[in-house]
Amino acid sequence: MKKISILAAIAFLAIFEACSSPAKEESNGSHEAPKSMVADPPSYDPDRGEGKWTEENINLKEELNPEWVASGESISNTKCTSCHKLTAEKLVGPGWEGVTKRRKPEWIMNFITNPDVMIDKDPEAQAMLELCLVRMPNQNLSDGEARNILEFMLKNDGAK
Amino acid sequence: MKNNLITIAVGGLIVASAFQSCKPKSTSQAVTGDAASKVYVAPGKYDEMYNFVSGGFSGQLSVYGLPSGRLLRVIPVFAVDPEKGWGYSEETKPMLNTSHGIMQWDDLHHVQLSKTNGDADGRWVFVNGNNTPRVARVDLKTFRTAEIIELPNSSGNHSSPFLTENTEYVVAGTRFSGPSDNANGDVPISSYKQNFKGYLSFISIGKEDGKMDLAFQIECPGVNFDLSRAGKGVSHGWFFFSCYNTEQANTLLEVNASQNDKDYVMAVNWKKAEEYIKAGKGKKMSVKYAHNTYSDITHSATSEMKTEVLVLDSKEFTDLCYMMPCPKSPHGCDVDPTGEYIVGSGKLAATLPVFSFTKMQKAIADKSFDGIYDGINVLKYESVLHGEVKKPGLGPLHTEFDAKGNAYTSFFVSSEIVKWNVKDLTVLDRVPTFYSVGHLCVAGGDSRNPIGKYLIAYNKITKDRYLPTGPELSQSAQLFDISGDKMQMILDFPTIGEPHYGQMIMADKISKNQVKIFKIEENKNPYVTKGEGESKVVREGNKVHVYMTAIRSHFSPDNIEGIKLGDEVYFHVTNLEQDWDVPHGFAIKGSTNAELLIMPGETSTLKWVPDRVGIVPMYCTDFCSALHQEMSGYVRVSPATSKVPLQFSLGTNIPKVITAEVTK
Ligand SMILES: [Cu+2]
Numbered sequence: 001m002k003k004i005s006i007l008a009a010i011a012f013l014a015i016f017e018a019c020s021s022p023a024k025e026e027s028n029g030s031h032e033a034p035k036s037m038v039a040d041p042p043s044y045d046p047d048r049g050e051g052k053w054t055e056e057n058i059n060l061k062e063e064l065n066p067e068w069v070a071s072g073e074s075i076s077n078t079k080c081t082s083c084h085k086l087t088a089e090k091l092v093g094p095g096w097e098g099v100t101k102r103r104k105p106e107w108i109m110n111f112i113t114n115p116d117v118m119i120d121k122d123p124e125a126q127a128m129l130e131l132c133l134v135r136m137p138n139q140n141l142s143d144g145e146a147r148n149i150l151e152f153m154l155k156n157d158g159a160k
Numbered sequence: 161m162k163n164n165l166i167t168i169a170v171g172g173l174i175v176a177s178a179f180q181s182c183k184p185k186s187t188s189q190a191v192t193g194d195a196a197s198k199v200y201v202a203p204g205k206y207d208e209m210y211n212f213v214s215g216g217f218s219g220q221l222s223v224y225g226l227p228s229g230r231l232l233r234v235i236p237v238f239a240v241d242p243e244k245g246w247g248y249s250e251e252t253k254p255m256l257n258t259s260h261g262i263m264q265w266d267d268l269h270h271v272q273l274s275k276t277n278g279d280a281d282g283r284w285v286f287v288n289g290n291n292t293p294r295v296a297r298v299d300l301k302t303f304r305t306a307e308i309i310e311l312p313n314s315s316g317n318h319s320s321p322f323l324t325e326n327t328e329y330v331v332a333g334t335r336f337s338g339p340s341d342n343a344n345g346d347v348p349i350s351s352y353k354q355n356f357k358g359y360l361s362f363i364s365i366g367k368e369d370g371k372m373d374l375a376f377q378i379e380c381p382g383v384n385f386d387l388s389r390a391g392k393g394v395s396h397g398w399f400f401f402s403c404y405n406t407e408q409a410n411t412l413l414e415v416n417a418s419q420n421d422k423d424y425v426m427a428v429n430w431k432k433a434e435e436y437i438k439a440g441k442g443k444k445m446s447v448k449y450a451h452n453t454y455s456d457i458t459h460s461a462t463s464e465m466k467t468e469v470l471v472l473d474s475k476e477f478t479d480l481c482y483m484m485p486c487p488k489s490p491h492g493c494d495v496d497p498t499g500e501y502i503v504g505s506g507k508l509a510a511t512l513p514v515f516s517f518t519k520m521q522k523a524i525a526d527k528s529f530d531g532i533y534d535g536i537n538v539l540k541y542e543s544v545l546h547g548e549v550k551k552p553g554l555g556p557l558h559t560e561f562d563a564k565g566n567a568y569t570s571f572f573v574s575s576e577i578v579k580w581n582v583k584d585l586t587v588l589d590r591v592p593t594f595y596s597v598g599h600l601c602v603a604g605g606d607s608r609n610p611i612g613k614y615l616i617a618y619n620k621i622t623k624d625r626y627l628p629t630g631p632e633l634s635q636s637a638q639l640f641d642i643s644g645d646k647m648q649m650i651l652d653f654p655t656i657g658e659p660h661y662g663q664m665i666m667a668d669k670i671s672k673n674q675v676k677i678f679k680i681e682e683n684k685n686p687y688v689t690k691g692e693g694e695s696k697v698v699r700e701g702n703k704v705h706v707y708m709t710a711i712r713s714h715f716s717p718d719n720i721e722g723i724k725l726g727d728e729v730y731f732h733v734t735n736l737e738q739d740w741d742v743p744h745g746f747a748i749k750g751s752t753n754a755e756l757l758i759m760p761g762e763t764s765t766l767k768w769v770p771d772r773v774g775i776v777p778m779y780c781t782d783f784c785s786a787l788h789q790e791m792s793g794y795v796r797v798s799p800a801t802s803k804v805p806l807q808f809s810l811g812t813n814i815p816k817v818i819t820a821e822v823t824k
Contacts, residue, residue, distance in 0.1 A: 077690075082711040133786040134786060139738040140679075
């Protein structure tokens with residue numbers, strides 16, 4: 001018992017010293033606020049979302065690429081349709097019908113490749129989260145996979 | 161509050177200064193003021209090093225972060241592990257296969273990191289199963305056991321696994337000698353001297369894939385091989401094994417194996433052995449041992465039974481093995497970073513002998529022999545000795561080294577660590593441990609370029625250290641800062657099982673290579689379900705295969721009917737998530753076997769044999785999302801004679817698909 005109290009005293013001393021000594025500041029960490037306490041940065045563009053995709057680098061063509069559509073469908077079957085129906089009906093996440101009309105292609109691409117950041121920042125994504133209560137998982141889509149899924153979504157919305 | 165703190169701090173100061181005047185007698189007194197700040201790793205910050213520590217009698221390998229002492233992971237190796245489904249899922253059961261059948265629990269003692277040019281390279285860690293002799297390789301990309309090889313002609317696989325400086329071989333000596341596996345073992349135990357042999361196993365390691373192969377064994381005199389170290393630098397090409405019970409006693413060893421004034425450290429020229437094997441001098445011996453491998457692509461293990469091993473007889477090759485006399489029951493035989501010095505730790509000796517590799521070579525050339533032990537030349541003690549550390553402590557066990565030419569030896573009986581200089585053999589410092597220290601580990605201390613900085617002691621007894629927990633207390637590790645002249649204890653933390661031995665490595669060598677998910681498109685498990693559209697239930701006679709998917713927050717299917725008593729049901733669950741750190745669990749009521757924990761992109765199988773009629777719920781056991789509670793389903797079990805068709809569904813109460821019965 002005596003030993004324990006001595007140990008405690010010494011441990012307190014160590015903590016006290018560490019807090020009051022400027023030389024020890026580094027080991028106390030940089031005091032960054034947790035993410036959720038950070039206000040939305042003004043730079044966020046709700047039309048585009050946040051991520052690498054822009055109108056330019058998505059490069060939509062007049063006509064759909066049928067190979068991409070087919071590949072997008074098969075990737076969706078593995079990675080997406082467990083939670084999303086192709087109709088407007090909500091399953092775990094919202095139905096896909098009309099998504100390409102509601103959101104810009106770059107928003108969709110950024111959302112599916114960068115969901116964590118978007119869910120934290122995007123007002124529309126946050127509204128969906130309140131509805132669905134499940135954060136969309138990051139399914140680790142490659143650039144090509146994401147592009148193919150977009151093509152399939154466009155097809156699903158009636159594009160030719 | 162602030163006042164209180166100051167009072168306590170001042171009190172602490174007085175207490176601390178009071179103790180400075182006297183030599184610390186216990187570890188609580190050895191802690192000085194700045195210890196806490198040296199081990200404090202702020203939330204969100206990473207530790208500096210990984211520490212791989214054996215889990216002793218738990219059969220597992222634990223991973224701690226240093227200097228914080230945070231437990232990062234327990235990696236299942238030689239024993240079933242309910243936390244990870246290891247040995248429970250159909251895919252992992254073969255990993256625990258041996259020539260005796262499935263082994264559910266073993267004893268893991270030593271840990272060694274793979275090396276390139278004598279330094280830890282962060283690719284694999286090798287560990288030994290002591291009881292039913294095995295060596296395992298753990299892949300540090302996934303922190304999973306990738307391979308386990310059983311060792312024939314071996315018992316009490318203690319002097320393993322020890323590696324050469326480029327991971328050419330991992331060796332395993334037998335602690336308990338005995339008749340070879342293919343000999344008639346039905347002999348009197350008292351015929352030890354005639355019939356018992358000791359085998360050293362040399363397992364080769366694939367350069368790229370790490371694949372293990374039992375390359376050859378050396379048949380040696382029947383003694384107890386306790387520990388081993390490979391030579392390095394100048395002594396690369398040699399292995400050193402400590403031998404006790406050179407008396408070849410077979411009863412009351414604590415007395416009868418302590419009769420000789422000197423036992424031996426056996427030096428083995430493994431490059432020579434390799435030459436003899438290449439020249440076809442090895443004799444084939446028929447044996448039986450299991451070799452198990454786990455694939456990250458099929459997410460399953462295979463077990464192969466092998467039946468042959470090449471054996472060299474130490475008696476037939478006089479330039480293969482040499483005995484160096486070492487006082488009283490040597491335990492550790494540790495090689496310094498240069499490879500020149502070999503420290504023999506005679507557990508019962510009052511001195512600590514340090515052998516010189518150069519002198520050993522000269523003694524061999526000069527034939528400076530002191531007799532023959534069971535066909536092996538014994539070198540003269542004086543002609544191989546660099547010198548002795550006099551009166552270092554009681555019960556020396558293990559030695560590791562820092563970057564400044566110092567050695568650190570653990571003393572079990574006097575519960576202390578002693579620092580001494582390798583060249584001039586003077587004792588420089590000593591610190592107490594609480595209590596009964598076994599192995600110690602210095603960061604990089606077994607490599608060619610030690611990092612020094614930290615030393616960790618692995619203690620067997622923990623009395624008075626932590627809040628009591630009934631008759632058993634956890635064992636413990638104690639971390640020392642060795643960057644200065646004096647060793648300073650900075651942390652004391654509990655460990656799992658017996659923290660027998662451990663190794664440290666800089667964190668970035670490992671963290672950068674981590675596998676975060678298994679890519680679903682690369683999943684080649686024969687029962688994979690790549691998307692809900694492929695989920696199904698298939699009957700094959702009395703076996704029912706459920707191809708099931710899991711994603712936040714449901715299974716597909718979640719309703720199954722048409723299972724009958726007498727069926728064996730296999731749930732092949734594929735986790736469709738492709739996100740780091742999102743496993744799903746799977747449990748079903750009444751499963752006498754187990755549950756599953758399935759990593760992102762992985763397929764894992766649970767075998768379930770229902771034992772009664774009724775509705776049986778199943779659910780996810782890993783809290784995966786806000787709707788985790790909803791991640792569940794039902795299975796209907798009907799009598800054996802029932803006509804309920806096999807059917808399954810998700811999202812509808814009307815059966816969507818009915819699979820045809822597959823008749824045999
Ligand atoms: Cu779950």
